[in-house]
Amino acid sequence: xxVETAPxxxxxxxxxxxxxxxxxxxxxxAPGVYDxxxxxIASRAGxxxxxxxxxxxxxxxxxxxxxxxxxxxxxxxxxxxICDRVAAPVxxxxxxxxxxxxxxTRTVRAFERAxxxxxxxxxxxxxxxxxxxxxKSLVPAAEMAGKVKAAVDARRAEDFxxxxxxxxxxxxxxxPALDRAELYLEAGADVLFVEAPRDRIxxxxxxxxxxxxxxLLANMVEGGRTPLLDAAALxxxxxxxxxxxxxxxxxxxxxxxxxxxxxREHGGTGPFLDRMNLFDGLNEIIGTPGYLARGRAYDGxxxxxxx
Amino acid sequence: MxxxxxxxxxxxxxxxxxxxxxxERRALLVPGAAxxxxxxxxxxxxxxxxxxxxxxxxxxxxxxxxxxxxxxxxxVQTTEAIAEICSLPLxxxxxxxxxxxxxxRRTVRLLExxxxxxxxxxxxxxxxxxxxxxxxxxxxxxEMVSKIKAAVDAREDANLxVIARTDARAIEGLDAAIERAERYIEAGADVTFVEAPTSPDEMxxxxxxxxxxxVANLVVGGRTPLLPQAELxxxxxxxxxxxxxxxxxxxxxxxxxxxxxxxDGGLDAVxxxxxxxxxxxxxxxxxxxxxxxxxxxxx
Numbered sequence: 001x002x003v004e005t006a007p008x009x010x011x012x013x014x015x016x017x018x019x020x021x022x023x024x025x026x027x028x029x030a031p032g033v034y035d036x037x038x039x040x041i042a043s044r045a046g047x048x049x050x051x052x053x054x055x056x057x058x059x060x061x062x063x064x065x066x067x068x069x070x071x072x073x074x075x076x077x078x079x080x081x082i083c084d085r086v087a088a089p090v091x092x093x094x095x096x097x098x099x100x101x102x103x104x105t106r107t108v109r110a111f112e113r114a115x116x117x118x119x120x121x122x123x124x125x126x127x128x129x130x131x132x133x134x135x136k137s138l139v140p141a142a143e144m145a146g147k148v149k150a151a152v153d154a155r156r157a158e159d160f161x162x163x164x165x166x167x168x169x170x171x172x173x174x175x176p177a178l179d180r181a182e183l184y185l186e187a188g189a190d191v192l193f194v195e196a197p198r199d200r201i202x203x204x205x206x207x208x209x210x211x212x213x214x215x216l217l218a219n220m221v222e223g224g225r226t227p228l229l230d231a232a233a234l235x236x237x238x239x240x241x242x243x244x245x246x247x248x249x250x251x252x253x254x255x256x257x258x259x260x261x262x263x264r265e266h267g268g269t270g271p272f273l274d275r276m277n278l279f280d281g282l283n284e285i286i287g288t289p290g291y292l293a294r295g296r297a298y299d300g301x302x303x304x305x306x307x
Numbered sequence: 308m309x310x311x312x313x314x315x316x317x318x319x320x321x322x323x324x325x326x327x328x329x330x331e332r333r334a335l336l337v338p339g340a341a342x343x344x345x346x347x348x349x350x351x352x353x354x355x356x357x358x359x360x361x362x363x364x365x366x367x368x369x370x371x372x373x374x375x376x377x378x379x380x381x382x383v384q385t386t387e388a389i390a391e392i393c394s395l396p397l398x399x400x401x402x403x404x405x406x407x408x409x410x411x412r413r414t415v416r417l418l419e420x421x422x423x424x425x426x427x428x429x430x431x432x433x434x435x436x437x438x439x440x441x442x443x444x445x446x447x448x449x450e451m452v453s454k455i456k457a458a459v460d461a462r463e464d465a466n467l468x469v470i471a472r473t474d475a476r477a478i479e480g481l482d483a484a485i486e487r488a489e490r491y492i493e494a495g496a497d498v499t500f501v502e503a504p505t506s507p508d509e510m511x512x513x514x515x516x517x518x519x520x521x522v523a524n525l526v527v528g529g530r531t532p533l534l535p536q537a538e539l540x541x542x543x544x545x546x547x548x549x550x551x552x553x554x555x556x557x558x559x560x561x562x563x564x565x566x567x568x569x570x571d572g573g574l575d576a577v578x579x580x581x582x583x584x585x586x587x588x589x590x591x592x593x594x595x596x597x598x599x600x601x602x603x604x605x606x
Contacts, residue, residue, distance in 0.1 A: 069413050073380035099375055099434035106376050127406040
């Protein structure tokens with residue numbers, strides 16, 4: 001007999017691959033996610049892509065700063081859980097690739113197998129730190145170009161994108177950062193990410209040099225070094241893709257402070273109820289009805305078991 | 308059940324036992340395990356200590372060379388699995404600490420919780436470069452000193468041994484390597500490990516000049532002479548690593564048995580070289596699990 005079941009992934013099954021979205025010229029906004037629940041909620045909100053932020057995993061799962069403490073396995077585990085649950089394209093933060101070019105090879109294969117559609121690799125020295133923190137240092141440009149090439153060679157599917165990020169503006173200056181980006185583009189990067197331009201002029205300069213040759217990614221960090229712009233403004237400048245990686249946890253942490261503060265103060269959740277998903281609401285997000293339907297479809301009574 | 312070792316049942320007992328045992332400088336033979344089954348075999352054979360080998364995890368779990376591809380998580384999970392079924396004190400290879408001093412702190416904390424009795428940290432460049440096999444690079448001694456301090460500060464059990472390994476012999480010479488080891492001792496290393504002395508005289512110099520217990524690493528085909536245990540004890544070594552011996556033996560055995568199976572289409576020629584069903588179940592302690600099933604059986 002055929003088993004009629006609800007899909008276990010979210011309704012965004014029709015989301016086109018990220019490469020196709022970029023090729024079609026649409027502007028892609030990717031909010032930060034840090035686990036499968038945040039990915040489900042972001043996906044239901046209708047985003048064309050999700051960004052799995054290494055910083056957010058460090059913050060939420062381990063409660064530590066973004067200073068390169070997490071290993072590749074820890075990111076891969078989180079990514080696997082997310083891709084098991086959502087169909088939207090996931091861009092995964094690959095940090096430095098967790099080592100040299102050979103580590104990059106292993107990392108790309110692991111992340112592609114886990115279901116990511118893009119990996120972001122940066123030219124910081126290991127262990128890395130958040131792009132908007134002081135005290136960054138870089139690997140030589142040629143070493144990073146080798147890592148980008150290793151990533152290109154390691155992917156199995158052409159649709160898997162290599163996003164090359166340079167952190168060089170804060171270390172070597174604006175001009176050298178653009179030269180690094182050029183080198184990474186030559187090495188095969190599909191998307192360029194020049195981290196932390198300091199004003200509109202620098203953003204315009206990035207687009208003037210690379211626009212039309214390769215999709216450009218902008219990183220919006222609330223309280224970071226780059227002007228905080230919205231999607232329309234970034235698209236007008238000439239960017240193709242914007243990530244809002246840390247905003248999710250910054251919003252979440254505020255909400256949790258308020259929720260826990262309210263529960264502590266009132267000894268109950270009544271005053272906070274209008275700001276909560278109730279039992280059924282959360283189950284609907286999680287997809288509980290679909291799981292239960294699937295369980296019923298596989299019940300032994302459907303297969304001749306006279307219970 | 309194999310819980311009658313002198314090293315004791317609790318991890319804290321094993322750590323105390325190992326700290327005392329290395330002070331006896333009797334050249335404890337320590338084979339390496341890359342997985343729990345190997346640790347079972349090591350314990351079953353009567354060894355007192357086992358070594359969790361990073362190279363072995365690279366070779367067996369991942370099927371890749373020892374070039375720094377193994378992650379901290381994979382070493383932690385391997386150590387947890389071994390500590391769960393093996394009652395021996397475990398010396399865990401943590402390579403470079405998986406980053407700088409701050410990463411080393413996290414590494415030591417996770418491995419202490421996973422059940423390590425000792426951690427071994429080395430002064431190689433992180434991550435190991437592709438050219439590793441042609442020539443190792445070492446970090447400045449001061450940077451290694453800070454990692455050792457981080458490791459010492461990170462442990463909760465003062466009996467967790469911090470073993471500091473220097474790879475400088477091949478790069479800077481024996482004297483420089485011994486000087487590094489002295490600095491690592493000042494930084495708090497409980498044991499040092501001067502990698503790859505090339506003669507008995509060099510080995511004697513290591514134990515004569517360094518006051519803390521020493522490790523000798525015996526690698527078949529490596530640079531250090533393969534001296535018998537009695538001579539190593541006479542030289543004053545505390546720990547003698549045979550890190551890859553079980554793996555090398557298993558590789559040869561698998562190749563030969565599988566070669567015969569492929570060639571002959573059957574196992575007749577190699578039947579006597581396989582562990583029997585009973586032997587296999589004994590090594591994974593099936594009797595204990597049978598007893599547990601009985602004890603918790605629903606009436």
